[in-house]
Amino acid sequence: MIPGLAILLGCQLVGEVLARSLHMPVPGPVIGMALLFLGLLARDQLWPRAARPDPGTPGLGQVADALLGSLGLLFVPAGLGVVVYGPQLARSWAPLSLAIVVGTLLCIAFTGRVAQALMRRFG
Structure with missing residues (x-):
């Protein structure tokens, strides 16, 4: 180890x-x-x-x-950050939500394109 x-x-x-x-x-x-x-x-x-x-x-x-x-332990600092910066997050909820939705959709689309290319190449 x-x-x-x-x-x-x-x-x-x-x-x-x-x-x-x-x-x-x-x-x-x-x-x-x-x-x-x-x-x-x-x-x-x-x-x-x-x-x-x-x-x-x-x-x-x-x-x-x-x-x-032990991956779950890595979410403790992120959770603490949400609690500490809660008021700032509440003020900026709209741009954060937009960034999360757009980023997620782009990531899904990119992953799908890569999967299609790999399936064409190796499948």
């Missing part, structure tokens, strides 16, 4: 360093997640699953499962 956690934290660290040193508008953890994704793709291309050493070693899968099991 420690190697998997080290990989996750290492990717986040590299992402933070890149974001801050290159003054990127993207948060460091997002860059780290992209680096992790690219690393996993490269690993699968370069190192077939059957040839990997010691498949019983706890790795990223176990760490991801443990973090997802």
Whole structure:
């Protein structure tokens, strides 16, 4: 479990360093997640699953499962923010509601287009 956690934290660290040193508008953890994704793709291309050493070693899968099991705790700060900034949210309910509805519709439309393209390509 420690190697998997080290990989996750290492990717986040590299992402933070890149974001801050290159003054990127993207948060460091997002860059780290992209680096992790690219690393996993490269690993699968370069190192077939059957040839990997010691498949019983706890790795990223176990760490991801443990973090997802505690995902509910990550909503506590957001809930606290809603309580603390409630009056400001009440004053700006119309633009916030519009942004949520438009953003949701755009996300659904984009996801549908990507799914159609992938089904055409691989289906």
